Every structure is written in structure tokens, then in C-alpha cells.
Amino acid sequence: MPTDTLETLPREFARKFVPAQLVIRSFADVEPLLQKLLSADVSTKAKLEQWLLDSSELFAAIDEFGSRVFIRNTVDTTNPEYKKAFLDFVENFDPKLKPAAFELSKKFKQSPARGELDAARFRVFERSVLNRIELFRDENVKLEVDESKLEHEYDEIMGATTVQFAGEERTPQAMAKFLLETDRALRHRAWLAISERRLQDADKVNGLYDKLVRLREKKAENAGFANFRDFQFRRRERFEYTPADCEAYHKAVDTVVLPALARIHKRRAGLLGLERLRPWDLSVDPEGAPPLKPFDDVEKLKEGCSRVFHKVDEELGSHFDHMRRLGLLDLANRKGKAPGGYQSTLSEVRLPFIFMNAVGVDGDVQTLLHEGGHAFHAILSRQEPLLEYRGAPIEFCEVASMSMELLGNPYLDEFYPEKDLKRARRDFFEGIIEYLPWFATIDAFQHWVYTHNGHSIAERGKAWIEVFRRFNPTADWTGLEKFEAVRWHQQGHLFGAPFYYIEYAIAQLGALQVWLNAKKDRKKAISQYKFALSLGGSKPLPELFKAAGARFDFSAATVKPLVEAVEEELSKL
Numbered sequence: 001m002p003t004d005t006l007e008t009l010p011r012e013f014a015r016k017f018v019p020a021q022l023v024i025r026s027f028a029d030v031e032p033l034l035q036k037l038l039s040a041d042v043s044t045k046a047k048l049e050q051w052l053l054d055s056s057e058l059f060a061a062i063d064e065f066g067s068r069v070f071i072r073n074t075v076d077t078t079n080p081e082y083k084k085a086f087l088d089f090v091e092n093f094d095p096k097l098k099p100a101a102f103e104l105s106k107k108f109k110q111s112p113a114r115g116e117l118d119a120a121r122f123r124v125f126e127r128s129v130l131n132r133i134e135l136f137r138d139e140n141v142k143l144e145v146d147e148s149k150l151e152h153e154y155d156e157i158m159g160a161t162t163v164q165f166a167g168e169e170r171t172p173q174a175m176a177k178f179l180l181e182t183d184r185a186l187r188h189r190a191w192l193a194i195s196e197r198r199l200q201d202a203d204k205v206n207g208l209y210d211k212l213v214r215l216r217e218k219k220a221e222n223a224g225f226a227n228f229r230d231f232q233f234r235r236r237e238r239f240e241y242t243p244a245d246c247e248a249y250h251k252a253v254d255t256v257v258l259p260a261l262a263r264i265h266k267r268r269a270g271l272l273g274l275e276r277l278r279p280w281d282l283s284v285d286p287e288g289a290p291p292l293k294p295f296d297d298v299e300k301l302k303e304g305c306s307r308v309f310h311k312v313d314e315e316l317g318s319h320f321d322h323m324r325r326l327g328l329l330d331l332a333n334r335k336g337k338a339p340g341g342y343q344s345t346l347s348e349v350r351l352p353f354i355f356m357n358a359v360g361v362d363g364d365v366q367t368l369l370h371e372g373g374h375a376f377h378a379i380l381s382r383q384e385p386l387l388e389y390r391g392a393p394i395e396f397c398e399v400a401s402m403s404m405e406l407l408g409n410p411y412l413d414e415f416y417p418e419k420d421l422k423r424a425r426r427d428f429f430e431g432i433i434e435y436l437p438w439f440a441t442i443d444a445f446q447h448w449v450y451t452h453n454g455h456s457i458a459e460r461g462k463a464w465i466e467v468f469r470r471f472n473p474t475a476d477w478t479g480l481e482k483f484e485a486v487r488w489h490q491q492g493h494l495f496g497a498p499f500y501y502i503e504y505a506i507a508q509l510g511a512l513q514v515w516l517n518a519k520k521d522r523k524k525a526i527s528q529y530k531f532a533l534s535l536g537g538s539k540p541l542p543e544l545f546k547a548a549g550a551r552f553d554f555s556a557a558t559v560k561p562l563v564e565a566v567e568e569e570l571s572k573l
Contacts, residue, residue, distance in 0.1 A: 006068050009326060009349045015061075017054035024065040026088075027096045033058050034100045038107060045116040048108075055104060056387040060347040062097065063387070065089075067344045071353055073152075074338035075330055077159040090148040095141045102136045105129050124540060125388050128237060135235055137222045143215055150212050154495040157204060158339045163197045165190060172198075172490070173333045173357045179283040180291035180361065191280035195483045198490065205489045206457050213460075216498060217453050228450040232499040237393065240541045245554065246443055246502050252556035253440040253471060260433050260563050264570075265474040276476040279483075282434075285423065292362040292424055294415035298331045301358055304414045305368045311411040312404070313526050319379045320372055323352065331368065333357035340492060341367045343374035343401075347390070350382035362424055365415055366405055366431075373404030381536030392537040394500060396544045398507030399514065400533050403548070406515035407526065426573040429566050432508065436563075437471040439505035442491055444471070446499055461485055506554050512562040513550035525549060 014020075017033070024030060037055055042048045066089055072079070073086040108114065108129055117126075162169050165178070178190030213228075220231035229243065269277050271286035285291070295301045302324055310317030323329060328351060341356030352375035358364040377392065377400040384390045391397070405428070412424050448463045449455070455463075468487060477484045493500050518525035532548035545552040 006071070006346070006353075009328075009346065009351060011349055013348070013350060015057060017057045018061050022061075024061060027093045030058065030062055031096075031100075034104070038100075038103055042107065042111040043113060045113045048111050048113040048117065052108075053385055056385060059101075060350075060387045063347040064349065066094070067346055067353070071344055071355065074155075074342075074355060076336055077156060077338050078336040086152065087149070090152070091145055094148075095145050098136075098141050098144075099138060102133070105133050105136075109133060121538075124538060125386065127239065128388065131234065131237060135223055135231075137219075139222050140219045143219050143222075147212065147215050147219075150208055150215070151496040154205070154208055154492070155338050157201055157208075158490075158492065159336065161197060161201070161339075162335065163193045165193050169335070171333060171335060171339075171357070173339065174359050176283075176363075177291060177359060177361055179280055180285070182284060182288050182290060184281070184284075187280040187284060188278075195480075198486060199482065202486045202489065205486070206461075209495060210457055210460075212495060212498075213449060216450065220450075227453060229447060229499070232450070236499060240552065241506075241554075243447065246447065248556070249502065249505055249554045249559070250440045250444050250471075252554070252559040253437050256556055256560045256563050257433065257436045257440075258471070258473065260567055261437060262474055263567075264430050264433055277474065279475055279477065279480065282475060287423075289420075289423065292416065292420055292427070293360060294362055294365050294424075296360060298358050301331060301364060301368060302329065305365065305372065305408075307414045308369065308408045308411045309372060311414075312407045313530070315530075316372075316376050319376060323354070323375060326351065328353045330355050331358045331364075333359045341371055343371045343378070345378040345391070347387060350378070350390070352378040362427060365412070366428065369405045369408045370401040373401035376400065376404070376530075377533045377536075380530060380533040384536045384538065386538075389536045389538040392535075392544060393541050394503040395506045395541055396510070396532075396537075396548075398503050399510040399545070399548060399550070400529075402504075402507050402511035403514040403529055406511055407518060407529070422573045426570060429570050429573070432512070432566055433563065436505060436508065436559075439501060439508070441467055441471040442488070442493065442501040443499075443505070445488065446494065446501070450498070464488055506552075509554050509558055509562055510545055510548065510550040510552070512565065514548055516562075516565055517549045 015022075022029060037051065037058065040047070040051050040054075042051045069082075069085050069089045072082040076082055114126070162171055163175060164170075165175060172194055175190055175194045179187050181187055181190075216228040216232075220226075220228040223231055225231035225234075233243065265277055268281070268286045269275070272281060272284075274281060295304060306317060306320055306324070309320045331354070337357060338355075339357060341354075344353045344355070345351070346353060354368070354371045354375060356364070356367050356371060358367070374397060377397060378390070381390050381392075392400075409425060409428055412428075413421050416424050445464055445467045448467065449460060452459070452463075464487075465485065468484065488494060491501075514525055514529055517528070528547065528549040532544055535544060535547060537544075539547070542552040551558060
């Protein structure tokens with residue numbers, strides 16, 4: 001199992017403050033070190049700078065401990081020891097750590113030497129620390145324990161979701177393959193099977209989300225905010241944009257993206273010989289070709305993506321090969337594994353781990369390219385001494401991953417013969433247009449949920465339908481309203497990462513700009529991309545975008561030319 005390799009990873013960055021022999025198992029193991037930091041002398045610039053490095057070292061070790069616990073629990077959701085360790089971290093470690101971290105933030109703020117620090121170097125760090133101090137409320141620590149438990153409960157429900165179909169027990173990820181089949185009746189049966197299964201959990205999931213919403217409303221109230229949206233904007237450090245900017249993106253989707261999507265769906269319906277598209281008609285090849293089969297086992301997925309990464313950039317390809325040798329990839333779908341995919345950074349060894357659920361479809365190739373982009377971000381910024389700067393704002397983290405999908409796209413011949421290559425590329429670019437409205441759907445829904453305090457489950461359901469139909473007008477859900485009503489239940493971000501979704505839209509626009517730059521001057525664009533990734537989170541968001549050769553804007557003025565460029569690319573395929 002990949003988790004076994006977590007214990008044998010090379011430690012290139014020697015401990016200086018944390019004892020070399022210390023193995024973190026509980027809060028008691030780090031408490032003396034936290035106390036040491038709290039009582040340290042930070043009266044001079046040199047002492048404060050060393051204190052920041054010591055803090056980074058300790059929190060990297062703690063962060064890695066939490067990442068390992070999380071990784072193990074997602075790799076096998078049925079393992080009682082992994083679950084116990086995860087819950088112990090959530091219930092007993094993290095709640096004790098947060099007040100200590102708050103005290104350390106206050107110590108930094110109160111240091112007489114803070115004003116002597118290099119303003120250009122520390123401005124982003126300082127802004128973040130002061131924001132955390134302002135938002136911290138001791139009473140929210142307990143609420144966040146409860147929140148984590150509810151989020152874990154959602155993961156368990158999703159992890160246990162299987163259906164009996166075509167003689168086998170299958171996960172939702174495995175069922176997705178049937179939606180690519182040319183037999184429409186088979187697609188319909190598969191879609192209904194998984195939709196009916198999800199409906200069985202609908203009341204449970206609705207109730208669970210209701211608890212999460214109430215809890216989040218309380219957290220916002222405790223911190224002095226009128227609603228959770230405004231609280232979360234500050235908590236996610238959205239200093240460079242506002243809810244009004246998000247609404248401008250929603251309008252850009254209405255005016256620019258939906259007409260483009262309608263053109264794509266009109267072509268699809270025509271090729272399929274249908275008057276109207278149903279939900280099970282959206283993934284199949286419209287020209288009747290069988291599902292793309294890029295690989296038949298995960299080793300071939302790894303090998304193919306390695307070759308793609310090397311073609312994009314030799315250095316990046318070498319980094320991926322190094323991850324592979326170290327066992328930092330868990331890619332195959334299996335029962336009991338948490339759904340989805342992610343990249344998690346092990347902050348002390350400064351190495352990325354990639355998790356996904358590959359079943360042999362084209363989307364798996366895109367997922368590994370995507371998570372590979374995140375991994376390269378972690379690797380290229382690993383020399384940064386400040387832990388805070390080894391992670392960037394999510395809006396830019398997703399530029400790293402989405403750009404890699406686009407930069408790798410010309411090299412999909414590593415997986416496909418010529419006859420399938422154009423089709424795979426068309427699917428990819430159509431997917432970009434299709435996802436832009438989905439980003440707006442999930443974001444707009446959350447804007448409603450978290451600005452209508454105390455709303456009922458029924459009111460939330462009505463709001464979902466209105467938002468869903470606004471941004472998804474081309475597929476026909478007639479007679480499927482009970483399934484339409486719970487379509488949002490499978491979007492894990494709503495449960496585990498509230499208000500984490502508009503970032504994908506912002507980043508997609510940034511990534512498309514990187515791609516257009518690469519079409520003009522590939523070498524320069526990739527050099528800018530790598531440089532921007534190496535900055536980690538040491539610069540404000542607009543400066544990170546600028547370093548990558550992109551503009552930080554998501555209004556119609558930016559959306560329109562990018563959508564036109566994608567449509568132009570589609571016209572060649």
C-alpha cells in the first residue's frame with residue numbers, strides 16, 4: 001500500500017528546532033515545543049526571523065502528521081485504526097493546536113521587531129497572520145470539531161455508495177464508464193441505477209448538510225459577521241475580490257458561456273439524432289464511437305503521464321518519476337476508498353502525495369495531469385523556508401493544475417492513436433465550456449445558502465432548482481425532478497470545503513491564458529509557469545497571476561475572448 005511508504009520517505013531538510021528523534025503521535029508530543037516558541041525572545045529582528053523559521057519547522061512536522069492521518073483514512077475508509085487516528089486528530093489534537101497557534105500569532109503581532117522585517121518579503125505573511133488573529137474565536141474551535149465529524153460522516157456515506165449492476169457491485173466512479181457506452185438504453189439504466197441509489201441517502205445527506213449550515217452560521221455569528229458568506233470570504237483570505245465579482249462571473253456565464261454551451265449541445269443532439277438531450281446523453285461520444293480506453297491498468301496511466309510531463313518539460317517529468325519511485329501515488333479505484341482525487345503535501349519532507357480513483361477512462365488521464373500540476377507546485381516551492389509561503393492561495397493553486405491539463409493536451413498521443421486523439425482533445429475542450437457554468441452553479445448556490453440564515457431544507461431545495469436551471473438549461477430533466485433536486489449531494493466541496501469552488505473558475509481563466517501564451521511562445525510560457533509556481537504563496541494573488549503571464553480578472557471582458565479561443569480550437573477538431 002502507498003501509505004506504507006510514508007514512513008520511509010527521504011528527509012532532505014534536517015530538523016534544527018524539533019528534536020530529530022521525535023515521532024508525533026499526540027498533542028502532548030508537541031506541547032513543550034509550542035511552549036518554547038511562546039516563551040522565546042523575539043525582541044530583535046534576527047531573533048524574530050529565527051523564531052519564524054523555528055515555527056515553520058514545527059508546524060511543518062505537525063501538518064505532515066495531520067496529512068498522513070488524512071491520507072490513510074481516505075485510502076481505506078473501512079480501516080477502524082485509520083478512522084480512530086483521524087477522529088483522534090480531529091477531536092483531541094487540532095482543538096488544542098488552534099488556541100496555541102492563535103497565541104503564537106499574537107506573539108508575532110506584538111513583537112517590537114515586527115516593523116523591522118523586510119516589508120516586501122513579509123507583507124503577505126503579515127496580512128494573513130493579522131487576519132487570523134481578527135477572526136479567531138475560542139468558541140469556534142469546538143464547533144470546528146463537530147464540523148469535521150459531520151464532514152467525515154459525509155465521506156463515509158459517499159464511500160459506502162455502491163450499486164449492483166451488470167452482475168457486479170460497483171462504485172459511482174466505476175458506473176461512470178457505462179455513461180460512455182453507445183447503447184442508449186444501457187446508459188439510461190446505469191444512470192437510473194446510481195441515481196436511485198443516491199436517492200436512498202437523500203434524507204440523511206439533507207439532514208447532515210442542514211447541521212453543517214447551522215453550525216457554520218453560528219461560527220460566523222461568533223466572529224461578528226452577518227452571515228457565513230462574508231465570514232468565509234475573509235477566512236479564505238479573498239482580499240483581492242468580493243461577492244460582487246463572483247456575481248459578475250455568474251453574469252458572464254449567462255451572457256458568454258451558456259450560448260457557447262448551447263452550440264456544443266446542439267451539435268451533440270444533432271449527431272445523436274435526438275431532439276433533446278437527457279442527463280445520460282452528455283458523456284457518450286456523439287458520433288457513436290465506443291468509450292475511449294486510454295489504459296487498462298494504472299501502471300500504464302503512470303507511464304503515459306510520465307511521457308506527457310517529460311514532453312511538456314524535462315524537469316517536471318523528472319519530478320513525477322521521482323514521486324513514482326517513492327510510492328507517492330495511489331491511483332486505482334477500489335471499494336472502501338474515499339471518492340474523488342486530491343494532492344496532499346507532506347510538509348516536513350516537502351513532497352506531494354497524489355490520490356485518485358482511476359477506472360480506465362479519459363477523465364483519469366486529465367485527473368492525473370491536474371493533480372500532477374498541484375504536485376509540481378509543491379515541489380517547485382519546496383525550497384521556501386517559510387511554511388506559510390510553501391502554499392499559495394487556492395485560486396492560484398488551481399492555475400498550476402489546470403494549466404498542466406492544457407499544456408499536456410497536445411501530447412495525448414501517448415494514450416491514443418490518431419483516430420481517437422482528436423476526439424479526446426475535443427472532449428477536453430468541450431469539458432472546459434461545460435464546467436464553467438457548473439462552477440457558477442455551485443458558487444451561486446452557496447451564495448444563496450449562506451446569506452439566508454435559518455432557511456429550511458425545503459427552501460434550500462427550491463433555491464437549488466432555480467440556480468441549477470439557470471446555469472444548466474440545455475439538458476432535459478423532465479420526469480427526473482426527484483433526481484434533479486439532489487444533484488448537488490454528490491458535490492463534496494459543499495460539505496467539506498464551503499465556498500471552495502469559484503476558485504476553479506478563476507483558475508480556469510488563468511490557465512487558459514497560460515495556454516494561449518504557450519501557443520504563441522511555448523518555451524517562454526512554461527518558464528513563466530514554473531517561475532510563478534516557485535513563488536508559492538509569497539506574493540499577492542494578482543502578482544502570482546502576472547508572474548504566470550495571466551490577468552487576474554473574471555468578468556465578461558476576460559471570459560469572452562477565452563471562450564472564443566476555446567471555440568476556435570474546437571472548430572479545428
